[in-house]
Amino acid sequence: MLDIELIRENPEAVKAGLTKRGMQTAIVEEAAKLDVRRRELLTEVETLKAERNAVSKEIGVMKEKTDREKKIAAMRSVGEKIDALDSELKEVDEKLNGIMAVIPNIPFDNVPAGGxxxxxxxxxxxxxxxxxxxxxxxxxxxxxxxxxxxxxxxxxxxxxxxxxxxxxxxxxxxxxxxxxxxxxxxxxxxxxxxxxxxxxxxxxxxxxxxxxxxxxxxxxxxxxxxxxxxxxxxxxxxxxxxxxxxxxxxxxxxxxxxxxxxxxxxxxxxxxxxxxxxxxxxxxxxxxxxxxxxxxxxxxxxxxxxxxxxxxxxxxxxxxxxxxxxxxxxxxxxxxxxxxxxxxxxxxxxxxxxxxxxxxxxxxxxxxxxxxxxxxxxxxxxxxxxxxxxxxxxxxxxxxxxxxxxxxxxxxxxxxxxxxxxxxx
RNA sequence: GGAGAGGUGCCAGAGUGGACGAAUGGGGCGGUCUCGAAAACCGUUGUGGUCUUAUGGGCCACCGAGGGUUCGAAUCCCUCCCUCUCCGCCA
Incomplete structure (x- = not known):
């Protein structure tokens, strides 16, 4: 498996490696796109989780009943959003992993091209x-x-x-x-x-x-x-x-x-x-x-x-x-x-x-x-x-x-x- | 195969719903003391992800694995895996 960072930062090198092996390079773009999407989702879902963690902590020490119920209800809907994002994230992760699993290692410079x-x-x-x-x-x-x-x-x-x-x-x-x-x-x-x-x-x-x-x-x-x-x-x-x-x-x-x-x-x-x-x-x-x-x-x-x-x-x-x-x-x-x-x-x-x-x-x-x-x-x-x-x-x-x-x-x-x-x- | 016990940080071991990334002890690392060492004392000590005007910091995740319940799970429920003890069976 390659380092995803290599695809993020130097996709051309990865493509060149694939070309040298006689393979198509489209999967590199695909991986890059999924990587971007993955991180978007992560940012979003982690912000929500941070919020839920903080509010849940408050709920734990709250005395006032009405406020407490309000917050619990609010967090319930945050939880639903988290679930939805998590499952989308899981899908993206699986797709990305699937692609990363088939991208071969990059041949060294002294390796001849071809078959x-x-x-x-x-x-x-x-x-x-x-x-x-x-x-x-x-x-x-x-x-x-x-x-x-x-x-x-x-x-x-x-x-x-x-x-x-x-x-x-x-x-x-x-x-x-x-x-x-x-x-x-x-x-x-x-x-x-x-x-x-x-x-x-x-x-x-x-x-x-x-x-x-x-x-x-x-x-x-x-x-x-x-x-x-x-x-x-x-x-x-x-x-x-x-x-x-x-x-x-x-x-x-x-x-x-x-x-x-x-x-x-x-x-x-x-x-x-x-x-x-x-x-x-x-x-x-x-x-x-x-x-x-x-x-x-x-x-x-x-x-x-x-x-x-x-x-x-x-x-x-x-x-x-x-x-x-x-x-x-x-x-x-x-x-x-x-x-x-x-x-x-x-x-x-x-x-x-x-x-x-x-x-x-x-x-x-x-x-x-x-x-x-x-x-x-x-x-x-x-x-x-x-x-x-x-x-x-x-x-x-x-x-x-x-x-x-x-x-x-x-x-x-x-x-x-x-x-x-x-x-x- | 049957019955039981258990899987928590480098190790031992606590924790049965909220201040627990996790007590305590040991080990490791750094320091004080010392001519030096030991002892004692003080401090520190996980991994991954992600964000960031960043040799630092924020956030998220991880207590065998995967699901579930809940505002909130190491802690409750389900499934699976592994280890140990006893019995049975077969190399």
Missing amino acids: EADNQVVKEWGEKPEFDFEAKPHWDLGPELGIINFDQGVRVTGSRFYVLSGAGARLQRALIAWMLDLHIRQGYTEKYTPFIVKEVTVFGAGQLPKFKDNLYKDYEEDLYLVPTAEVPLTGLHMDSILEADQLPLRYTAYSPSFRREKMSAGRDVRGIKRGHQFDKVEMYKFTVPEASQSEFESMVADAEATCQALGLPYRLLLKAAGDTSEAAHISYDIEIWAAGCKEWLEVSSISLVGDFQARRAAIRYRPKGGKGTAFVHTINGSGLGLPRTLIGVLENNQQADGSIVIPEVLKTWMGGIDVIRPEAG
């Missing part, structure tokens, strides 16, 4: 593996090794579900454990959070209202399955005021992510690249505004280090405004090269959110030496999405006989397995 096609590759790391045989995609490798079973996923649940088996399941678990340990060494505190959350929690992270159709919801309890650990992590400090010396808070969390993927029906249906349920290790930071840029950069480096340690060739993309998430000022994507399906796969998206989520979720802090409170800045990034990382590991480390060499860093968790062979499944 997905305008994303800029800013860095490439590692060599794409060369094979002297035809590299197989994971949807062939997995079933052949007996470590990915698509049929069973469909049998149990439906399309876009799969089952990992034996060394495959273990490999994913190894990746999760290793990544968490890595992030702990990088200075993050591990969190285990609920995977089912309240609506306000989803709203706070900025996933609602926009992604309503992409979320799984328990209508009986009014709860949502998390689409990413970013949601519960943002929620950890909802409605609270942190002390400046507590910051920065750096968290890492493993969680499954549940997405209905209604918006990408028919896309990426093959393999495990895009499922309704996938695991992820997330990084998240709460910082003071002055530190958010450097904390953002170090998070990008932390995510890159994960790919590097696994020996996965990757490229770093600066996302264009239209492809940057609503909540973010700026985002980088990390895409790893998958040698079998021969494509770049997004395994991480790191976003500097500024105070956008903090304002929605009411996460504040007391600036040192300063007065009052201010909103914290938040930064989030995947410490890699699991299925796609798994794809990279499988496809890039395959050998002519169809076996997979386990990356060195994961061996501790693989119980002595250093090569996955068909019989290991």
